[in-house]
Amino acid sequence: MFNYWLIKSEPTTYSIDQLKRDGFSTWEGVRNFQARNYMRDVMKVGDLALFYHSNEKPPGVAGVCRICKEAFPDFTAWNPESPYYDPRATSEKPIWVMVEVEFVEKFPSLVTLDTLKRHPELQDLYILRSRSRLSIIPLEKKHFEIIRALGRQEARLLHVQ
């Protein structure tokens, strides 16, 4: 039984296009306990995740990736040179974890936050709450599939709606 996720990244930091080029990538730098716990305790190899571009105009879901390696220590936390440095973390007590994701698909058109907000079946989602800050968000399968179906539509069809 797989889980479904939405994971956020600022495309200036790491985008779906970079993941497509790279094929797979570590997902480091998560510095929120709830998000860490989801990665550490729940995420499994094979889980699918929507790749959300935050802090972009417009923000939205850009594609899909798959978890290909389960949680392991986020070593960027104990590197003073890293923007994700956390002086409390050590190799003995890593505090933070990361996973690895692999590229699955890029949608022909971004599913914008605005589109999600307008969709009648997506009204209760955490990501639609104003300034929801969690960067790793569990989704129900049906919500994942609705959003993926929106993403797979041609851009021109979305504009007609």
Next chain:
DNA sequence: GCCAACGTTGGC
């Protein structure tokens, strides 16, 4: 263990 202050996220 409460809660004010602070820092960050992220839509606008």
Next chain:
DNA sequence: GCCAACGTTGGC
């Protein structure tokens, strides 16, 4: 660039 929301910290 603004600023509301909210997770986290730290004084008490």
